[in-house]
Amino acid sequence: MTFVSASITAIFSTKIDRDPKKAGSYGVGFTVDMGVEARASEKNGVFLNGERVSFPTVEHVLERLGGKGVDLRTRLPVSCGFGVSGASALATAVEISLQKGLNLPFFRLADIAHEAEVVNRTGLGDVVTQSFGGIVARVRPGSPSKSRVERFLSRAEVDFLVLGQMPTKEVLGDEVKRRSINQAGKKRLKEFLKKPSLENLFVQAKKFSLESGLADDEIVDVIEAVESRGGLASMVMLGRSVFALNGKGAFEEFGGDSFSARITGCSVRL
Amino acid sequence: MTFVSASITAIFSTKIDRDPKKAGSYGVGFTVDMGVEARASEKNGVFLNGERVSFPTVEHVLERLGGKGVDLRTRLPVSCGFGVSGASALATAVEISLQKGLNLPFFRLADIAHEAEVVNRTGLGDVVTQSFGGIVARVRPGSPSKSRVERFLSRAEVDFLVLGQMPTKEVLGDEVKRRSINQAGKKRLKEFLKKPSLENLFVQAKKFSLESGLADDEIVDVIEAVESRGGLASMVMLGRSVFALNGKGAFEEFGGDSFSARITGCSVRL
Numbered sequence: 446m447t448f449v450s451a452s453i454t455a456i457f458s459t460k461i462d463r464d465p466k467k468a469g470s471y472g473v474g475f476t477v478d479m480g481v482e483a484r485a486s487e488k489n490g491v492f493l494n495g496e497r498v499s500f501p502t503v504e505h506v507l508e509r510l511g512g513k514g515v516d517l518r519t520r521l522p523v524s525c526g527f528g529v530s531g532a533s534a535l536a537t538a539v540e541i542s543l544q545k546g547l548n549l550p551f552f553r554l555a556d557i558a559h560e561a562e563v564v565n566r567t568g569l570g571d572v573v574t575q576s577f578g579g580i581v582a583r584v585r586p587g588s589p590s591k592s593r594v595e596r597f598l599s600r601a602e603v604d605f606l607v608l609g610q611m612p613t614k615e616v617l618g619d620e621v622k623r624r625s626i627n628q629a630g631k632k633r634l635k636e637f638l639k640k641p642s643l644e645n646l647f648v649q650a651k652k653f654s655l656e657s658g659l660a661d662d663e664i665v666d667v668i669e670a671v672e673s674r675g676g677l678a679s680m681v682m683l684g685r686s687v688f689a690l691n692g693k694g695a696f697e698e699f700g701g702d703s704f705s706a707r708i709t710g711c712s713v714r715l
Numbered sequence: 716m717t718f719v720s721a722s723i724t725a726i727f728s729t730k731i732d733r734d735p736k737k738a739g740s741y742g743v744g745f746t747v748d749m750g751v752e753a754r755a756s757e758k759n760g761v762f763l764n765g766e767r768v769s770f771p772t773v774e775h776v777l778e779r780l781g782g783k784g785v786d787l788r789t790r791l792p793v794s795c796g797f798g799v800s801g802a803s804a805l806a807t808a809v810e811i812s813l814q815k816g817l818n819l820p821f822f823r824l825a826d827i828a829h830e831a832e833v834v835n836r837t838g839l840g841d842v843v844t845q846s847f848g849g850i851v852a853r854v855r856p857g858s859p860s861k862s863r864v865e866r867f868l869s870r871a872e873v874d875f876l877v878l879g880q881m882p883t884k885e886v887l888g889d890e891v892k893r894r895s896i897n898q899a900g901k902k903r904l905k906e907f908l909k910k911p912s913l914e915n916l917f918v919q920a921k922k923f924s925l926e927s928g929l930a931d932d933e934i935v936d937v938i939e940a941v942e943s944r945g946g947l948a949s950m951v952m953l954g955r956s957v958f959a960l961n962g963k964g965a966f967e968e969f970g971g972d973s974f975s976a977r978i979t980g981c982s983v984r985l
Contacts (some may be wrong), residue, residue, distance in 0.1 A: 598812075710984070715869075
């Protein structure tokens with residue numbers, strides 16, 4: 446079994462390129478001790494929590510490595526900003542390589558997972574964050590082997606409130622939205638790197654969620670409710686979800702599912 | 716608590732440089748799920764398994780980061796080739812940075828641990844291997860941030876037999892010995908990278924231990940005993956120790972302590 450962490454993006458700006466190895470994103474994200482477990486399967490295709498599914502990103506990885514099928518297990522919500530597709534792609538790549546004795550370097554596998562995400566438009570930075578682990582600032586975009594990151598370790602527990610899905614393609618397909626996202630993303634990455642503490646990550650991430658126009662009224666209400674109780678919070682990119690330090694009490698006022706997870710520097714485990 | 720894995724060097728060649736950031740080694744090593752646990756301490760100095768010790772490599776790290784003291788715990792033998800000093804230095808660096816809220820990037824901490832090893836002549840490559848985790852081929856030497864590696868994941872359990880300590884400084888201080896080590900080390904690294912499987916690691920590592928002149932008669936006897944029972948084995952660099960796949964049965968014929976550990980890609984855990 447191969448486990449890969451969920452990846453939560455706090456700040457980002459997109460880098461579009463025809464070459465999927467060069468496409469990616471700047472930004473800051475972090476990995477937690479919840480994620481996706483993959484087991485190589487004798488049955489053809491992709492199974493998610495026991496059900497056969499259409500999952501083009503993972504199918505791309507299977508095809509590239511000559512894998513037959515994979516069984517994926519996760520308790521995370523899909524399409525809510527937890528990097529489930531990136532974790533699934535990377536876990537599948539590692540699992541198939543081990544099963545088939547391909548002896549491929551880890552970063553070769555990570556690059557294949559990144560390309561699968563870019564080609565299928567399911568993510569631009571999750572696999573990079575997941576390949577390194579911890580709080581990961583992506584200072585040069587691209588596939589894991591081409592990107593450059595600053596990596597920080599932390600012991601914090603983070604609370605999550607999931608309010609719903611967000612249509613990633615629609616948001617990133619809008620030229621005007623993308624411009625304000627990119628402008629805010631670059632500025633907030635720079636401000637985070639000046640003082641790369643966990644607290645400053647929340648401060649800059651919240652500013653990013655407001656300046657980019659991505660946070661809607663309900664998300665802002667949740668963030669403010671956490672802050673009024675002495676916590677820190679921001680929006681999960683891209684999902685209608687909030688991540689917080691000491692957010693549990695405030696979350697109770699709202700609908701949606703909540704859970705907690707610890708930041709981990711070990712995002713790939715066999 | 717910060718845990719850092721033991722690091723077993725299978726193949727190496729030295730790169731000496733006045734600048735400790737540029738000094739290091741080429742080679743192949745791997746990390747396992749046994750190692751050193753570090754806890755920041757209110758008492759001054761370095762404590763190893765409860766006893767106050769003189770440990771210049773770790774003291775160097777404490778001084779650089781303004782740490783008072785550290786409590787280290789390990790079940791590994793010291794000076795037998797398990798990278799205990801590197802693991803102690805890196806775990807101390809991470810632990811002190813977290814305790815003091817220094818917010819230093821992980822690779823900055825790893826560089827400090829590497830420099831502490833080089834300056835005190837306790838290691839040239841362990842901290843690089845430990846910073847990445849898994850089976851790590853060091854293809855460009857230097858401190859972790861300056862080095863370049865190829866990293867491979869594996870699920871194997873490895874057996875160890877410890878026959879005694881080896882005087883690292885004496886071995887590496889001998890010009891003639893160092894020349895044959897470096898020549899064999901570069902050749903065997905190249906041969907490993909042609910087919911980076913676990914089996915080939917053992918094949919190339921054994922050739923390295925013979926060609927370099929580092930394996931003595933007893934070590935060769937142990938390796939051959941493992942092979943005659945269908946296993947694979949080579950010498951731990953630099954210690955009078957053997958690592959093996961399926962070595963348990965053969966080890967029983969010899970004196971010395973034995974134990975087993977799994978290769979891990981997660982060599983730093985909080």
